[in-house]
Amino acid sequence: MNGSDRQPPSARRRVRAANVVRAANAVRAAVPVLVVLAVATMLMYPVALLFGLPLAKQRMDNLSNWLRTTVTALPLAELPAGSESGAEPGARLSFGASTQQELVADLDAAAGGDAGADASGDAGGDAGVDTGGLLVFGGQPLGSDFTLVAGDVVLAAAVDRPLVALGVQLEGPLEVRSGAGHLFRVPAPAAASGGAAAGADEEASAGAAAGADLTLYLGSTLLGRASYPAIERADGVNTRFTFPPGAREDDPVIVDGRLLLPVIDFSVDGDAVDLAESPPFNATIVRLTGDYEVVDAAAGFIALRAASDTPPRAADGVLALAETLVGRIDGVNRVFNLRHVPLVETDPGRRIMLDDRQLDATPQRPAERVDGSTSTFTFPGEPGMVFVDGVELVEGRDFTRAGQTVVFTRPPARNAALRQYRDYLVSDVATGEVTLSRAPSEGQRLWAGQYTFYDRPACGSTVMECFTSLPQHPVPFPNWIAERIVPFFTAYPLSDSRSIVRAVLYTASGTLLALLFGSIVGVALAVVFVRIKPFERALLPWVIASQTIPIIALVPVLLLLLGNAGVTVQTSLVPAALIGAYIAFFPVTVGTVTGLRSVDPLALDLMKGYAATPLQVFAKVRFPAAVPFFFTSLKLGAAAALVGALVAEVESNNRLGLGYAIIGQVQAGDVADVWILLGVSALLGIGLVGLVGLIQRLVAPWDRTAATLEAEGRGS
Amino acid sequence: MVFQVGKGEAVALHDANLDIRAGDFVSLIGPSGCGKTTLMRLVADLIEPTAGTITVAGKTPRQARRDREYGYVFQAPVLYEWRSVLANVTLPLEIMGYPRSERTATAERLLAMVGLEKFHRQYPWQLSGGMQQRVSIARALAFDPKLLLMDEPFGALDEITREAMNLELLRLWQETRKTIVFVTHSIAEAVFLSSRIVVMTARPGRIREVIDVDLPYPRTVETRETERFFDLTTTVREALRGVDH
Numbered sequence: 001m002n003g004s005d006r007q008p009p010s011a012r013r014r015v016r017a018a019n020v021v022r023a024a025n026a027v028r029a030a031v032p033v034l035v036v037l038a039v040a041t042m043l044m045y046p047v048a049l050l051f052g053l054p055l056a057k058q059r060m061d062n063l064s065n066w067l068r069t070t071v072t073a074l075p076l077a078e079l080p081a082g083s084e085s086g087a088e089p090g091a092r093l094s095f096g097a098s099t100q101q102e103l104v105a106d107l108d109a110a111a112g113g114d115a116g117a118d119a120s121g122d123a124g125g126d127a128g129v130d131t132g133g134l135l136v137f138g139g140q141p142l143g144s145d146f147t148l149v150a151g152d153v154v155l156a157a158a159v160d161r162p163l164v165a166l167g168v169q170l171e172g173p174l175e176v177r178s179g180a181g182h183l184f185r186v187p188a189p190a191a192a193s194g195g196a197a198a199g200a201d202e203e204a205s206a207g208a209a210a211g212a213d214l215t216l217y218l219g220s221t222l223l224g225r226a227s228y229p230a231i232e233r234a235d236g237v238n239t240r241f242t243f244p245p246g247a248r249e250d251d252p253v254i255v256d257g258r259l260l261l262p263v264i265d266f267s268v269d270g271d272a273v274d275l276a277e278s279p280p281f282n283a284t285i286v287r288l289t290g291d292y293e294v295v296d297a298a299a300g301f302i303a304l305r306a307a308s309d310t311p312p313r314a315a316d317g318v319l320a321l322a323e324t325l326v327g328r329i330d331g332v333n334r335v336f337n338l339r340h341v342p343l344v345e346t347d348p349g350r351r352i353m354l355d356d357r358q359l360d361a362t363p364q365r366p367a368e369r370v371d372g373s374t375s376t377f378t379f380p381g382e383p384g385m386v387f388v389d390g391v392e393l394v395e396g397r398d399f400t401r402a403g404q405t406v407v408f409t410r411p412p413a414r415n416a417a418l419r420q421y422r423d424y425l426v427s428d429v430a431t432g433e434v435t436l437s438r439a440p441s442e443g444q445r446l447w448a449g450q451y452t453f454y455d456r457p458a459c460g461s462t463v464m465e466c467f468t469s470l471p472q473h474p475v476p477f478p479n480w481i482a483e484r485i486v487p488f489f490t491a492y493p494l495s496d497s498r499s500i501v502r503a504v505l506y507t508a509s510g511t512l513l514a515l516l517f518g519s520i521v522g523v524a525l526a527v528v529f530v531r532i533k534p535f536e537r538a539l540l541p542w543v544i545a546s547q548t549i550p551i552i553a554l555v556p557v558l559l560l561l562l563g564n565a566g567v568t569v570q571t572s573l574v575p576a577a578l579i580g581a582y583i584a585f586f587p588v589t590v591g592t593v594t595g596l597r598s599v600d601p602l603a604l605d606l607m608k609g610y611a612a613t614p615l616q617v618f619a620k621v622r623f624p625a626a627v628p629f630f631f632t633s634l635k636l637g638a639a640a641a642l643v644g645a646l647v648a649e650v651e652s653n654n655r656l657g658l659g660y661a662i663i664g665q666v667q668a669g670d671v672a673d674v675w676i677l678l679g680v681s682a683l684l685g686i687g688l689v690g691l692v693g694l695i696q697r698l699v700a701p702w703d704r705t706a707a708t709l710e711a712e713g714r715g716s
Numbered sequence: 717m718v719f720q721v722g723k724g725e726a727v728a729l730h731d732a733n734l735d736i737r738a739g740d741f742v743s744l745i746g747p748s749g750c751g752k753t754t755l756m757r758l759v760a761d762l763i764e765p766t767a768g769t770i771t772v773a774g775k776t777p778r779q780a781r782r783d784r785e786y787g788y789v790f791q792a793p794v795l796y797e798w799r800s801v802l803a804n805v806t807l808p809l810e811i812m813g814y815p816r817s818e819r820t821a822t823a824e825r826l827l828a829m830v831g832l833e834k835f836h837r838q839y840p841w842q843l844s845g846g847m848q849q850r851v852s853i854a855r856a857l858a859f860d861p862k863l864l865l866m867d868e869p870f871g872a873l874d875e876i877t878r879e880a881m882n883l884e885l886l887r888l889w890q891e892t893r894k895t896i897v898f899v900t901h902s903i904a905e906a907v908f909l910s911s912r913i914v915v916m917t918a919r920p921g922r923i924r925e926v927i928d929v930d931l932p933y934p935r936t937v938e939t940r941e942t943e944r945f946f947d948l949t950t951t952v953r954e955a956l957r958g959v960d961h
Contacts, residue, residue, distance in 0.1 A: 602794045605762050609788045610808045610859075611781060620807065624798040702798045702839045 041478045048475040049467070055474075056467035060457045063342065067244075069455035070349070071340055071448055073136050073320035076163060079220035083163040083319075093146075093153040093163075095321040132339065134324050134447045137161070138317040140356050141445045153321060166217070167316040173308065174301075176259055181307025182252060183259055186214070186300035186314070214302070216292060216312040223304070223312055226290025227254065231458075231471060236281035242272040242469070243287045244458060252303055256283040257296040259303045323448045325352070325434065331441045338432035340453040345429050351449030352424060354440055358449065359423035366406075372414030376407045384422035385437040388412045392435070476672045481679075484672040497656055500677075504684055507645055507658040510573045511688055514580020514641040519634060521581065522588025529589070530596040530622070547586045551579055551644055555651040569652040576645035576657065583644040584637030591633025595626025628703045631696040638688040646681070658684070734914060734923055736897065738773075738862070741889055743898045743906035743913045745952065751921025752899040756865050759897065760788055773862055784812065786863040787856030791871045793848035795840035795855075801827065802836040805855045812859055826854040829888065846877040853885070857892070864896045871901065879937075882908055886935055903956070907931070907948045908940060915955040925955045 059065050074095040080087065087093070135142045135153070145156035172184035216223040230241035241253075249268050253260040256279065260266055266273045279285060286293065288305045292312070295301040304312070327336030343350075352359045364384070366377035386393045386406060393399055399408045412418055427435045432453070440446050459466035473480075492499040525543065529536035558578060559569050569575050599621055607617050649659030658681060665673045696703060734755075736742050744752040757763045758770055761777035772780035780786065787808075795804050805823035814822075827833055830850040840848055849869055856864060869885075870878045886909060889896055900906050906913050913927045929948055931939055939945055 600794060602790050602792065603796065605760075605790075606788065606794060607811070608762060609760060609781060609784075609786065610811045611784060612811045616811050620811065621796065624796065627798065700798060702800075702841075 044475060044478045048473060048477050051474040052467045052470060053463060056459070056463050056470055059459050059470070060463055060466045063454050065458050066454040067456055067458045068344055068452050069340070070450060070452045071323055071338075072450045073322035075215050075222055075315070075318045075320045077222045079164055079217060083220075086161055087155055087159045087163060089155055089158050091155045091159075092149070093155065093319070095153060132324055132326075134322045134445055135159075136320050136322045136447070137163075139353065139358075139449065141322075141353075141447065142319075159319070163319040164217075164315055165317040167314040169313050170216075170302070170311040172311045176261060181309065182261065182303050182305075183295065184302050184304065184311050186302065214294075215315040215318055216302070217315055218291075218304075218308060218310070218312040223291035225292055225294070227286040227288050227293040230285040230287070231469070234279045234281060234283040234285055237278055239275045239278045240269075240272055241275065241285055242270075242471075243289075244469075245271050245460075247271065247287050247289055251305060252288045254284075254286050254288065254293060254295050254303065255279045256285075257299075257301075259295050259301075322353075325446045325448060327446070329440050329442060329444060329446065332439050334436045334439045335427075336434045336436065336446060338434060338448060338451060338453075340451075340455075341430060341432040342454050343426060343429040343432050344452040344454060347452045350426075350451045352434065352451075353445075353447050353449045354423075355445055359436070361421060361424050361426065363425075364420040364422070366418050366420075370412055370414065370416050370418050373411055375409075375411035376405060377418065378404050379406065379420045380404065381420070382422045384420050385425065385435070387417075387419045387421065387425070389416050473671050476675060481672045481675050484670075485676055488673055488676050500658075500661060500680070503656065503658045503661050504680060506573075506656045507576070507642070507649065508684060508688065510576035510645045510649070510657065511580050511638070511642045511684075512691075513573060513577035514645055515584055515634065515638055515688075515692070517577060517581030518584030518637055518641060519588055519630075522585040522633075522637075523592050523630065525585070525589045526592035526596060526626075527618075529593050536593075543586065543589060546582070551583065551647055552651070554582070555579060555648050558648075559652050570654055571656065572652075572654070575648040575652045575654070576659075579644040579648035580641035584634070584641040587633040587636040587640070588630065591629040591636075592626050595629025596622045598629065599625045624700075627696075627700045631692060631700070631703070635689045635692050638692050639685050642681070642685050642688060734926070736895065736912075738895050739893050741896045741898065741909055741911045743900055743910040744916060745900055745903065745906045745913055746916030746921075746924075746956065747918045748901075749921075750916040750918040752916060753867055754921065756788075756867050756897065756899060759863075760786060760865055780863075784808075784859055785861055786865050787859070787861040789849075789852050789856045789864070789866040789869045791868040793840070793845075793852040795848055795851055797840050799839075800836065801832060801838050801840070801843070801851050804840065804851055805858050808855065808859045814859075822858055823854070826857055827851070829857075829891070830854045830884065846873055846881060849873065849881065850884070853888070857888075857894075862895060864894045866896060866898045868899050868901065870905070878902075878905070883937070885909065890933065903949050903952045904940070907945060907952060908935060913952055915952060917958070924958070927951055927955065 076083070077094045080091060080093065133148075133153075135144050135146065142159065144159055146153045147156065148154070168187050170184040171187055173181045174183040174185060176183050214225075228243045228247070230243055232238060232241050234241075250262050252262070253266060253273060253275070255275070260275070262268060264276075266275045268274075273287070288303060290305065292302050292304050295303045302312075323339055325336035325338060327333055350361070352361070360382075362381070364379045364381045366379055368374050368377050370377075383401060383404070386395075386399060393408075395401060397409070399406050401407075406420075421437060423438075424434050424436045427433045436446075457466060459469045489500050494501060496502075525539070529540070555575065559575060562569050562572070562574060562578075567574055603621055603625075604617065607621055612620070646657070646659035646662070648654075649657035650663050654660060658677070662674065662677045662681070665677055744755065746752055754763070758765055759772060759777060761781040770777050773785050775783065775785070796807060799807060802820070802823050805826055806819040809819040809822060824833070824836070827836065830853060832847060832850055832854070835843060835847065840851070843851070849872075853866075853869065856866075870881050873881060882905060889909075898906075898909060900909075907929060908931075910929050913929060914923055915925045915927065916922065917924045927948070931942070931944060931948070
């Protein structure tokens with residue numbers, strides 16, 4: 001060809017036109033690939049849902065994964081002016097605050113809906129309307145009538161006693177590393193009030209009690225205690241923890257009695273926080289979402305969510321709004337319902353109050369064995385309802401009582417569960433049904449001092465939310481993978497041996513070495529096989545057998561040999577290169593043998609006519625004819641050699657390569673990262689095969705198998 | 717000439733006595749299986765006769781092959797697809813150890829002779845069938861053999877290309893004065909090209925008749941229109957049908 005300077009302008013135009021055509025062809029070749037990628041990506045969404053939704057549903061249906069909420073008497077949310085002395089009729093009192101609003105709303109609904117069903121909830125109530133609630137002060141019901149107006153209590157009559165008895169002022173704010181205003185301390189006398197003369201341990205438990213029972217006011221505003229635990233468990237390594245949605249950016253985190261503040265101690269990423277250092281194994285990690293949370297109950301430390309210059313104040317007693325139980329109080333009815341269900345089965349803090357008396361639900365066992373013949377039993381405690389296997393027995397008909405002794409008319413069956421309950425029994429946790437041993441008489445008040453129920457699934461209110469917050473997705477959404485790509489690749493700088501880019505290059509170089517070795521061995525074997533027939537007959541079965549040995553079994557043997565030869569397999573490319581070569585040589589041998597034999601017999605006749613020597617025939621005809629076959633088989637070998645190299649890396653515990661990264665991510669359980677690594681491996685495979693193709697084009701530009709189908713179409 | 721085929725024997729050529737003079741253009745024509753190709757391959761020492769002798773330029777076929785006395789052109793071009801057009805033509809010269817400059821000069825001259833001077837760098841698959849066959853002819857001429865064996869070289873070409881190639885081959889033969897043995901199925905082609913036509917019969921392959929073609933040179937497209945041309949084709953056709961003269 002002439003130099004371009006001597007080409008006429010039309011030729012240059014033609015070259016330029018050819019370049020345009022080539023570019024257009026490249027684009028056209030890329031389109032189907034991109035379409036397939038897009039379709040596969042889109043398909044991942046339904047597949048992710050197919051696998052993930054059942055898991056999410058399971059998580060959502062399992063009560064042990066639900067958030068529990070404790071219902072207590074709600075203290076005054078806002079102290080009205082003059083609350084030290086009492087309140088006038090018509091005074092408007094607020095008990096609603098953040099999470100507690102729900103309850104008041106519920107009471108509101110009860111006021112409208114259940115009016116007929118439990119009209120006698122308030123003795124002498126205004127027009128007999130049950131508000132579902134009851135004003136109490138320190139476990140004592142007040143006889144004050146009220147109505148509910150937009151969630152607020154409006155008193156019908158005056159309360160002529162103090163609404164609040166304020167106690168000690170907390171110490172603080174105390175200095176924390178990153179700033180003041182959050183940490184306060186319950187003063188020692190208050191913390192130790194449970195046992196002044198007790199030792200350190202008892203003091204600690206007293207402090208815990210003080211911390212747990214605190215009712216705190218900042219100014220005249222009640223502080224609500226709330227926090228969410230992290231979804232992940234502290235495994236001693238992990239530094240990233242996610243919390244249920246709804247937290248603010250600057251909400252503090254409490255790790256095992258230590259208050260951590262944003263920016264200094266952790267960074268926030270959506271619903272997740274990244275701690276500066278990993279918390280110890282099994283550490284309790286919570287995020288403050290209420291107004292305050294107890295940091296260290298023993299030492300009396302509490303943390304406020306929002307910084308404050310003035311310390312909060314504890315209230316010893318305060319007017320509170322308690323829930324009544326649903327059910328008719330008429331001296332006959334013994335079955336009532338709690339308003340929030342389902343109940344937590346084992347709830348040591350559950351307090352059901354009849355007027356000012358706390359009812360007892362401790363199951364009493366008889367002193368005697370239930371052996372099927374005994375019919376006289378003694379119960380140590382106060383008399384109450386008697387149940388056999390969950391069925392209540394009727395006094396007079398089923399048994400007679402004499403003091404602590406109960407005589408059955410028929411002996412209960414052997415090993416039957418015989419229990420006596422003094423005051424009440426939760427007969428159905430699902431509906432919150434409570435059975436009392438004696439029916440309350442008219443004018444008595446039955447109310448809930450405290451109980452805990454399953455509020456809602458921790459993962460979210462819909463299956464989709466639970467799906468999104470699954471800690472492990474078998475198949476993640478592609479966009480989640482996409483979001484991880486940049487952080488995944490930039491997690492370590494290029495200078496760091498843990499950098500993924502370096503791992504890719506490392507494994508690529510191992511595989512290329514493998515292809516080099518594999519090609520040399522494969523071609524040498526092929527030449528021997530074609531030139532010397534007996535060799536082929538003798539060796540070919542062994543060559544085939546070599547490929548049936550699982551490399552997983554072969555690698556340890558190889559590693560042992562290499563180790564004995566003084567190779568540090570953990571940091572060496574040799575195992576990957578050898579195993580890759582071991583896999584790659586086979587297709588190369590087979591392909592090259594086929595290629596060397598693929599020569600047109602007429603072409604050999606021609607060579608005979610030229611009186612060519614056997615060496616010339618090999619060099620000029622057989623070798624060139626085998627080149628396309630060699631490269632095609634080397635492409636097969638490249639993909640297989642990559643797998644071999646990865647396996648060799650994993651088994652030799654070589655942390656520099658991609659194989660270890662994949663296994664590490666599978667074990668660390670970051671599924672999105674595993675998918676990224678799968679993609680990277682696939683791209684590496686494509687890249688290696690492409691590289692072989694590129695070499696093929698350079699070495700054998702005449703070979704049409706190297707070109708795309710389109711080029712072939714244009715050629716013919 | 718007896719071929720072993722399976723358990724029995726097939727006689728491919730029997731009693732085939734033929735004398736070809738230097739500078740002759742001899743066509744072998746006959747039905748399929750009459751032993752035309754066998755005869756060519758015997759001459760080329762690609763197979764050995766079971767009986768009888770062949771002498772090429774006063775030597776045995778083996779000696780003639782070793783002395784590179786002939787060039788062979790098959791029905792298929794049999795080009796080496798990994799070599800460019802030029803490199804295909806230089807291949808025999810490479811094997812025979814000619815210096816590079818001479819190889820290239822010879823190949824360029826021959827490619828120009830067959831009208832492919834613009835296609836040196838192309839690969840065979842980029843050429844049409846006729847062009848490929850021309851490269852094949854150029855390659856057969858590369859080491860200047862005395863004898864050119866052409867086994868249905870234009871059999872796979874369409875009629876138009878074929879006639880053009882016929883004219884070209886005739887011109888080439890007149891330029892180089894090679895001895896050409898040409899196998900064909902086409903009576904018209906045989907008459908148009910040859911100085912002598914050998915009509916063969918099948919089973920066993922025999923030489924029925926040798927017909928001298930006295931058409932004057934240079935032969936052109938008009939030659940095909942002449943009465944003598946028609947007479948000769950008739951003669952050949954009758955010989956093929958077995959009518960004696």
